[in-house]
Amino acid sequence: MNIKKIDKRTDPAVRHLRRMRDGEDPDRIFCEGFRLVEELLKSGWDPVEAFATPETADRARQLFARHGAPELPLRLLAAPIMDFVSGVDSAPGVIVVARKRYAAGGSKGMPLILVLHGLQLPQNVGAILRSAEAAGVSEVWTTKTTANPFSPKAIRGSSGSVFRLPVHSHNTLADVAKDLKSRGVVVVAANQVGAISYERVEWTAPTALVVGSEGAGFTGTDASLFDQTIRIPMAGSVESLNVANAASICLFEAARQRRAVLEKGRA
Numbered sequence: 001m002n003i004k005k006i007d008k009r010t011d012p013a014v015r016h017l018r019r020m021r022d023g024e025d026p027d028r029i030f031c032e033g034f035r036l037v038e039e040l041l042k043s044g045w046d047p048v049e050a051f052a053t054p055e056t057a058d059r060a061r062q063l064f065a066r067h068g069a070p071e072l073p074l075r076l077l078a079a080p081i082m083d084f085v086s087g088v089d090s091a092p093g094v095i096v097v098a099r100k101r102y103a104a105g106g107s108k109g110m111p112l113i114l115v116l117h118g119l120q121l122p123q124n125v126g127a128i129l130r131s132a133e134a135a136g137v138s139e140v141w142t143t144k145t146t147a148n149p150f151s152p153k154a155i156r157g158s159s160g161s162v163f164r165l166p167v168h169s170h171n172t173l174a175d176v177a178k179d180l181k182s183r184g185v186v187v188v189a190a191n192q193v194g195a196i197s198y199e200r201v202e203w204t205a206p207t208a209l210v211v212g213s214e215g216a217g218f219t220g221t222d223a224s225l226f227d228q229t230i231r232i233p234m235a236g237s238v239e240s241l242n243v244a245n246a247a248s249i250c251l252f253e254a255a256r257q258r259r260a261v262l263e264k265g266r267a
Helices: 012-021 034-042 057-066 079-085 122-135 152-158 173-182 243-266
Strands: 028-032 046-052 074-077 094-099 112-116 139-142 167-169 186-190 207-211 228-231
Touching (some): 012 028, 012 094, 034 057, 034 094, 046 057, 057 074, 057 094, 074 079, 112 122, 112 173, 122 152, 173 186, 173 207, 186 243
Parallel strands (some): 046 074, 112 207, 139 167
Antiparallel strands (some): 028 094
16 A cells, blocks of 8 residues: 655644644643553553654554554654654654543552642653552642643653553642542652651551652642651752652652551461
């Protein structure tokens, strides 16, 4: 079959892809690169459009067939157009636009919820999501001031974890705190001057960890919303950790405590 190749920047498909890449359609996500597209397909997302270069088209078709999407329409982009559309330095070879999947209602049992508030760097958001999946987080909640967790940079930073975690968007931190407390969830915020050390939290209870802006942290008004504030003790002259590192330390302490309870129950 002869498929017309898109080789001009003025083609409407190019403008469309740039819009998807820049998050201008809240109901679609832009995923690029064979590894991340495979993670998206394996995670059950619904791809609606696919693009490859003539050199990578066969590999793309094989990938789609292997993961149950053999009929996914594939359009060809000339290599320079793929470079122009892409958000990465080296051509990704394949781009998929997928229908955004909205997370269902709250987790049951003893949820461990992660709240991202005011994070500006999508790379940090993605890195935190990767740690969240590894630590067994039940849900991720974001406020309106947080970078889009489904942006291409955040997707890359998460290594595909964003496709497997329930992610809920909220308006303000006050809305989040009110919702969590109505569900009996303890709201714990991590900052440099927290009242207690992070390992002293009873992470085996229904708990939400709130991490804030890389620079600004939390305001006084924010602080009134939390049940507890925690800190990570540090040696030397280090004042703070990258927010992704700090979140990981707290989440894996929660995972350790929860694993210990499970192992005790099996004994």
